[in-house]
Amino acid sequence: MILFENVSKEYQENKPVVSELNFEIQDNEFFVLIGPSGSGKTTTLKMINRLISLTKGYIRINGKMISEYKLNELRWNIGYVLQQIALFPHMTIEENITIVPEMKKWSKDEMKDRVTELLESVGLDPDTYRNRKPSELSGGEQQRIGIVRALAADPDIILMDEPFSALDPISRAGLQQDLLEMKKNLNKTIVFVTHDISEALLLGDRICLFNKGKVVQIGTPKEIVQQPADDFVRSFLKAGNVQPKYQKTVADVIQRGYINKELTLPVNETIVTVTDPIEKLMTVLSMQTEVAVVDDQVDVLGTISQQQFLSYLSQDMQEGENE
Template sequence: MIKFEAVSKIYGDKKAVDNVSFNINEGEFFVLIGPSGCGKTTTLKMINRLIPLSEGYIYFNDKQISDYDVSEMRWDIGYVLQQIALFPHMTIKENIAQVPEMKKWKKKDIANRVDELLNMVGLEPDTFRDRYPRELSGGQQQRIGVIRALAADPPVILMDEPFSALDPLSRKNLQDDLLKLQSKIKKTIVFVTHDIEEAMKMGDRICLLNQGHIEQIGTTEDFIHRPKNDFVKSFIGNVDTHVLKQVKLGDIAQPISEVHIESIEQYPKVEPSHTIDDVYGLLAEHEAIIMDKGDNVPSHIVTRQYVFSYLAEKNRGVS
């Protein structure tokens, strides 16, 4: 879907991004993370040409991004900012409709799409479509920012620290909402954060940058069990690996009825007595694992994001 090939961004005598190469797969939730000034936002913005690259090549669907008409390309790449940037003089409906209108959708199709998206994020269309941004809470405005990026059904969504300005509860709720939404829509998402706990919870894979270089790309499992160097170990903190061997899946499983997930038959079945450590390999390959808790009927589920969120909380000492 997206390919970086020896890409650099140079400002004067400084390389903000230095010779990075990686692939982002279709439908993948790919997280860019690192300390301030590491080049993660610059890397993100080069994808939709908000920042021009200095060296190397970026491909979108096997075609160099420089070969696309920039306006048309950006219509196919949704963009969500930390600074929500809704148009204050426009209603919520008008904000969401911007790109579909530029793409000359029919009015009826736009109206249906607006209502569909509002319903997706739990905002009643009749209540919210004609409101103005100032009439919404910060969390509600950020939900609108997310669905505005989805309005024209782009295959790729770029998200630049979209939840960092929110209070902790709103941030957790929006993280959970985005993961549920992604389980339905399966977009390719490139997500920038400085928060390792958020990265562990959200990402299918994580790319850790440092001074413009890639230190490691991998799953949360890779970062916990196979950190490549001391910088990676320091950045992720000290995850207590004993926790992985002690916590049984049956103790953290959720009822299947409470989790939006389709076709449980596709997921491997495990015993409730298995530990997180026992199933790490399975979770690297599957979104979820299922189990029964005594009646021989699959009734409970452990999702990948739930386990990674649990480990992130343990990592920062939350009981």
């Protein structure tokens, strides 16, 4: 459990970046910090592992103040995933993943087995990827390595600071699905910073919404959407275009003409149906360049490529901005 008690952070006296934070993050909870740029969410995250020191109040992990932990002891038990990925370019993927286990003096066999396990968990073949360098990987693959590196030493807590914001929509959707699977299978407390309300609603068990350094509302996705605390929360949801996103299906992509009606891949490949939600199409196209689409009678209508789907998303985004 992570407990914030009257926590404030000031870089200049009487000018708090965040103030009077009082909330509790439960064990094994996926807790999302969200808000506009400069609202204090990343500062709050970094205070947990003492990358930023607090000015007032207390943060406790399992009842113990973070200041009472030795710094390396604290950070070895807290995985950290950055937006910038920050893999070491001169190291292999295996060497990047095993940095903390090596510091903790794991055996070579233990580290090799752990790399195999983690690469398989995010759909990357261990024999193919363990000896590659980061420059040989796509942005989405590099970020998958950033995530599993944070898990390598089996920490209890994972901090994630806008880890997907620099990725294209398809890679982002694939990683969100990876994280949802990890959430089911791992007993980890995850604290996740994002500025994307749709991402927060998809991933979070609870969401903590910031504005101007203060917590405006904490609640489940359902509570945030159905019972917004004030006009700021309502406008934040509206700006994120939350409701339309969850109503759209593959049929909407086809209706806008983003389909190749000539089948260009075997029918036994992964398929989607016209009634599947947009999120499923994004997930499939994060793993392959093209997907077959069938109707309710399982008749093949054609294929949708990654490029066609990105064009659809671009059009959809422009229309949303003009509404």
